[in-house]
Amino acid sequence: MNARTLLLVLLGxxxxxxxxxxxxxxxPRIRISYQVSIGPLKIGEGTDLxxxxxxxxxxxxxxxxxxxxxxxxxxxxxxESQGDVVARTLRPQSFSEQRNSSPLRGAxxxxxxxxxxxxxxxxxxxxxxxxxxxxxxxxxxYNFAFTPPVGKEIELHLTDGKRLTAYRYAILGREKIxxxxxxxxxxxxxxxQEDDDKRAFDVWLAVTQxxxxxxxxxxxxxxxxxxxxxxxxxYPAN
Numbered sequence: 001m002n003a004r005t006l007l008l009v010l011l012g013x014x015x016x017x018x019x020x021x022x023x024x025x026x027x028p029r030i031r032i033s034y035q036v037s038i039g040p041l042k043i044g045e046g047t048d049l050x051x052x053x054x055x056x057x058x059x060x061x062x063x064x065x066x067x068x069x070x071x072x073x074x075x076x077x078x079x080e081s082q083g084d085v086v087a088r089t090l091r092p093q094s095f096s097e098q099r100n101s102s103p104l105r106g107a108x109x110x111x112x113x114x115x116x117x118x119x120x121x122x123x124x125x126x127x128x129x130x131x132x133x134x135x136x137x138x139x140x141x142y143n144f145a146f147t148p149p150v151g152k153e154i155e156l157h158l159t160d161g162k163r164l165t166a167y168r169y170a171i172l173g174r175e176k177i178x179x180x181x182x183x184x185x186x187x188x189x190x191x192x193q194e195d196d197d198k199r200a201f202d203v204w205l206a207v208t209q210x211x212x213x214x215x216x217x218x219x220x221x222x223x224x225x226x227x228x229x230x231x232x233x234x235y236p237a238n
Contacts, residue, residue, distance in 0.1 A: 025210075027235040028051060028052055028053065029050070029051050029235060029238075030049070031049050031050075031234045031236055032047070034228040034229060035228070036065075038073075038227075042066075043066070043067075043070075043226075044064055045063065046061065046063030046064070048061045054085065056083070056084060057139075059081050060079070061079045062077065062078045062079075063075070063228075077100075079096065079097045080096050081094070081136050081139040083109070088147045089146060089147060090142060090146060092134075092136050093109050094108055095109075095138065105120040107119070109130060113130075114130045115128070115129065115130050116128050116130040118163070119161070131157050133155070135156065136159050137160045141205075141212075141213040144189075144212075145212060148187070149169075150171075152170065153192070154169045155167070156169070167191055169189050169191055170190050171187065174207065175204070179215060181214075181233065184207075186204035186206050188202065198221040201216075202216070203216050214233075
């Protein structure tokens with residue numbers, strides 16, 4: 001073991017108790033179920049399973065269309081993110097997305113080398129610089145459980161396995177919102193849209209439920225808004 005590696009190990013051992021204490025406030029297993037709607041029309045459902053063991057985390061998000069809506073809006077999406085819990089922050093190591101029959105795409109995070117490798121279908125591969133404060137589209141919302149948003153705006157980078165994009169999010173404050181599970185006090189976080197950006201994104205984080213995402217709204221360029229609203233939250237032991 002060289003001197004640099006030894007120093008990193010010693011520093012890690014010094015910060016571990018603090019990290020473990022911060023992560024302990026977040027339940028080790030969280031299952032959230034959603035219904036997906038366009039306006040009043042329910043078109044599908046989804047489930048997120050988030051797990052962490054103090055220093056490591058994994059989140060699997062799955063959603064699909066249901067009922068008669070499946071004939072019009074066909075989607076079957078599975079996303080998975082894995083990584084570390086470091087100083088009240090989720091630090092992704094890998095991300096993958098399978099959408100319908102499209103090729104599998106994903107991202108590999110090399111924080112030591114500060115590089116992000118994007119892959120799609122085993123054919124496309126690209127390595128780009130990895131800035132600090134970068135998440136994938138699945139780990140992003142769960143990071144708030146460890147570090148609730150403060151201030152008026154957040155600057156960060158997100159990857160969906162296809163590209164890496166810089167975003168700004170405005171923290172709009174607390175709101176009372178109604179969901180199929182009941183009424184919640186939630187913190188509203190909204191993507192700041194640049195002049196040529198016609199896609200909107202809003203997420204509401206439940207203040208009394210570890211700032212978990214309980215409503216997500218994604219608006220397409222044509223104005224069609226897809227909304228996911230929580231139908232169940234549980235903290236299973238196994």
